[in-house]
Amino acid sequence: MTLRTRILVLISALVVLAGVATASVLHASARADQRDRAQPGGPRITAGTVALTGDSGRLIFRNMAWGPHRDELTTVQASDPAGPRTASTVKCLRFHAASGTGVCLRAVHGTVQDTYRAVVLDAHLHETAHYDVPGIPSRARVSPSGRFAAWTAFVGGDSYAGTNFSTRAAIVDTRTGKLTPSLEAYRIVKDGRTYRAADVNFWGVTFAADDRAFYATLATRGRTYLVRGDLHTRTVTTLHTNVECPSLSPDGTHIAYKKRVKGLPKDAPWHLYVLDLRTMRETALAEPRSVDDQAVWRDDQTVVYALPGDYGADLYSLPSDGTDTPRRLLTAGVSPVYLD
Amino acid sequence: MYVADSRAGTPDSPAPESAPASAEGAARPRAGRRRAAVAPTVLALGTVSLITDVSSEMVTAVLPLYLVTGLGLSPLGFGLLDGIYNGFSALVRLAGGHLADRGGGRHKWVAGAGYALSAACKPLLLLAHTLTPIGLILAADRTGKGLRTAPRDALISLSSTSQTRGRAFGVHRAMDTAGALFGPLVAFLILRATVDGYDAVFTVSFCVAVSGVLVLVLFVPGGSTRPPATTDTPGPTPRPTLRAALALLRRPALRRLAVCALLLGLATVSDSFVYLLLQRRLGVPDRWFALLPLGTAAAFLLLAVPLGRLADRVGRWRVFLAGHGALLLTYGLLLSSWHGTALPYAVLVLHGGFYAATDGVLMAAASDSVPDELRSSGLALVQTGQALARFVCSIGFGAAWTAWGDRTALTASAMALAVCALFSLGLRPPRPPRSEGLA
Numbered sequence: 145m146t147l148r149t150r151i152l153v154l155i156s157a158l159v160v161l162a163g164v165a166t167a168s169v170l171h172a173s174a175r176a177d178q179r180d181r182a183q184p185g186g187p188r189i190t191a192g193t194v195a196l197t198g199d200s201g202r203l204i205f206r207n208m209a210w211g212p213h214r215d216e217l218t219t220v221q222a223s224d225p226a227g228p229r230t231a232s233t234v235k236c237l238r239f240h241a242a243s244g245t246g247v248c249l250r251a252v253h254g255t256v257q258d259t260y261r262a263v264v265l266d267a268h269l270h271e272t273a274h275y276d277v278p279g280i281p282s283r284a285r286v287s288p289s290g291r292f293a294a295w296t297a298f299v300g301g302d303s304y305a306g307t308n309f310s311t312r313a314a315i316v317d318t319r320t321g322k323l324t325p326s327l328e329a330y331r332i333v334k335d336g337r338t339y340r341a342a343d344v345n346f347w348g349v350t351f352a353a354d355d356r357a358f359y360a361t362l363a364t365r366g367r368t369y370l371v372r373g374d375l376h377t378r379t380v381t382t383l384h385t386n387v388e389c390p391s392l393s394p395d396g397t398h399i400a401y402k403k404r405v406k407g408l409p410k411d412a413p414w415h416l417y418v419l420d421l422r423t424m425r426e427t428a429l430a431e432p433r434s435v436d437d438q439a440v441w442r443d444d445q446t447v448v449y450a451l452p453g454d455y456g457a458d459l460y461s462l463p464s465d466g467t468d469t470p471r472r473l474l475t476a477g478v479s480p481v482y483l484d
Numbered sequence: 485m486y487v488a489d490s491r492a493g494t495p496d497s498p499a500p501e502s503a504p505a506s507a508e509g510a511a512r513p514r515a516g517r518r519r520a521a522v523a524p525t526v527l528a529l530g531t532v533s534l535i536t537d538v539s540s541e542m543v544t545a546v547l548p549l550y551l552v553t554g555l556g557l558s559p560l561g562f563g564l565l566d567g568i569y570n571g572f573s574a575l576v577r578l579a580g581g582h583l584a585d586r587g588g589g590r591h592k593w594v595a596g597a598g599y600a601l602s603a604a605c606k607p608l609l610l611l612a613h614t615l616t617p618i619g620l621i622l623a624a625d626r627t628g629k630g631l632r633t634a635p636r637d638a639l640i641s642l643s644s645t646s647q648t649r650g651r652a653f654g655v656h657r658a659m660d661t662a663g664a665l666f667g668p669l670v671a672f673l674i675l676r677a678t679v680d681g682y683d684a685v686f687t688v689s690f691c692v693a694v695s696g697v698l699v700l701v702l703f704v705p706g707g708s709t710r711p712p713a714t715t716d717t718p719g720p721t722p723r724p725t726l727r728a729a730l731a732l733l734r735r736p737a738l739r740r741l742a743v744c745a746l747l748l749g750l751a752t753v754s755d756s757f758v759y760l761l762l763q764r765r766l767g768v769p770d771r772w773f774a775l776l777p778l779g780t781a782a783a784f785l786l787l788a789v790p791l792g793r794l795a796d797r798v799g800r801w802r803v804f805l806a807g808h809g810a811l812l813l814t815y816g817l818l819l820s821s822w823h824g825t826a827l828p829y830a831v832l833v834l835h836g837g838f839y840a841a842t843d844g845v846l847m848a849a850a851s852d853s854v855p856d857e858l859r860s861s862g863l864a865l866v867q868t869g870q871a872l873a874r875f876v877c878s879i880g881f882g883a884a885w886t887a888w889g890d891r892t893a894l895t896a897s898a899m900a901l902a903v904c905a906l907f908s909l910g911l912r913p914p915r916p917p918r919s920e921g922l923a
């Protein structure tokens with residue numbers, strides 16, 4: 145082949161490849177219009193006033209239904225979760241709230257890179273403070289009093305085809321603004337002794353009502369542990385193994401969590417369990433599917449969690465004693481919080 | 485929260501859209517111009533590498549986001565597969581090197597197969613929606629990378645003269661790194677222009693990868709790239725058998741080089757630890773954490789060519805050792821109590837300089853001690869030894885950090901590095917044969 149032929153072959157091929165590439169980008173961007181239109185048969189959503197206090201008996205969550213209010217914090221009547229939704233215009237990837245304080249994890253679109261931040265919201269969903277989040281945010285929690293907020297981010301590896309991830313869990317005191325960017329600063333007590341390791345990861349913080357104790361997942365050397373943390377002494381102590389994304393019941397006696405179960409596929413390895421903190425007895429919940437979420441408690445007997453659905457995720461509820469079958473609470477929503 | 489090493493071995497290649505160089509006359513530098521430029525083959529391979537890196541880094545950049553927000557998966561535990569392919573990729577590299585040498589001059593086709601395999605993996609990502617298949621696809625992608633690296637480096641060294649090899653590798657590594665810096669940017673622009681456009685990112689990545697393969701097929705000459713007369717081995721030409729490849733290690737020059745690369749590799753703390761230490765010691769804000777590798781890459785990009793040229797002038801061995809001196813200085817800065825604002829920059833420039841002074845330069849130095857017929861196998865041996873040594877160092881460093889804390893672990897590494905460097909200084913290989921190529 146002469147040089148001329150080779151150049152011609154290359155140019156023709158590049159034209160074809162550029163065509164395919166352009167078509168794929170155009171196709172993907174055309175989806176925007178579709179997503180901005182509400183789908184027939186979808187939930188009814190109207191814009192309105194959403195507050196974290198004042199009107200109990202409501203459920204607030206991130207609405208994922210297609211249409212103009214996608215990704216906004218949205219409320220429904222807790223007694224009629226499939227009913228009409230009120231959207232707030234405040235967008236979050238993950239959200240949690242208690243006693244009039246909310247924490248909203250959101251993406252900030254930059255010119256060459258997206259960054260993430262955790263925004264503390266007051267009862268009217270106005271920002272009171274924000275903090276940089278060093279990776280893709282995944283879990284958020286506010287302590288029952290509203291004083292402390294916590295979040296977890298996935299921090300990616302570096303360099304070529306890096307496929308390793310680590311997590312960082314941060315806790316902030318919303319009253320003083322004091323931030324602990326990573327729980328790794330805390331002392332770890334494992335089997336009665338101080339434990340140190342380079343590969344420690346924390347995620348999925350859940351707070352007790354006393355504004356001092358919290359629970360979280362600690363992972364090291366391929367195992368996960370339930371730890372009980374102390375905000376005063378800045379210590380975490382291991383309590384139990386194979387616990388991820390713990391969620392403390394309102395009465396502080398039980399923890400719902402996802403547990404890696406042997407024999408399940410590697411990419412969907414978790415089943416929901418509830419641990420009784422007094423007896424340390426585990427109860428398997430009646431959800432046959434793998435759950436990758438930090439559950440919330442509707443009350444001391446019921447847990448609510450997300451599973452993948454047509455629009456990203458749907459919410460389900462289940463009794464915490466292992467009986468009954470899962471019931472779909474609502475479609476196209478994540479990060480539910482029952483407002484009191 | 486540490487992230488295990490992922491930069492074992494050399495960074496890979498990829499791609500620009502600039503007009504590829506012609507392969508005509510790739511083999512011999514033209515008389516009177518040999519100090520001027522690098523061979524067209526090197527530019528063509530650099531272009532292929534640049535294009536391929538744009539393609540692969542696009543995917544790498546969006547993968548965490550895709551897993552978490554696109555598929556709703558937790559990427560934790562994904563690292564389990566990583567250790568498996570680190571070892572596997574080293575073996576594939578040896579196989580690729582050996583295959584390329586057999587039959588004399590199959591380098592282009594073995595490298596091409598590696599590039600094609602990686603390209604084919606991109607559309608498969610569109611079909612995989614769970615962690616296991618995604619992990620397998622990434623493993624196949626890495627296999628392609630392992631397969632192509634040694635033959636590609638052999639092609640670079642075979643198409644340059646002994647006097648310009650350092651520069652040739654410098655140019656190639658700079659182009660390669662440029663692609664790695666572009667990739668994430670392209671991916672981000674696509675995500676901005678679309679709605680959850682991960683499918684578009686994967687499709688564009690595939691198109692880019694295919695164009696890289698095309699540039700290789702069309703513009704990199706196949707077959708033997710130099711006239712047999714210039715071979716630098718006296719006596720009967722060794723047959724490119726597996727035994728002959730292993731027998732390379734009996735050559736004192738290559739053996740010493742391999743031993744030094746191995747020893748120094750054992751004291752080379754993985755990049756992720758360097759960034760982590762930098763962040764911990766100096767309080768680099770979290771939001772800058774993701775940018776630290778970019779700092780190293782930018783320094784590597786800027787310094788690769790000048791240091792490659794320097795290596796040609798003052799000796800590759802010296803520059804290679806000086807590069808480890810830069811790494812030692814990096815450790816020193818991380819351990820020092822100096823807290824100036826310039827510190828992160830100094831650390832990243834030194835760290836990038838370390839790569840620029842060692843990555844391509846080692847290949848250039850090794851090329852001097854390996855006959856043409858076994859070039860690919862010889863380079864693969866050195867690369868594999870170095871990659872495995874760094875992998876072992878990562879594991880050891882993680883354990884030392886756990887046992888004694890980060891500061892002590894780094895101090896130990898710095899001392900090990902200093903000892904290995906002194907030893908290597910004493911073990912300096914004999915002068916490279918000056919007779920090779922055009923005198």
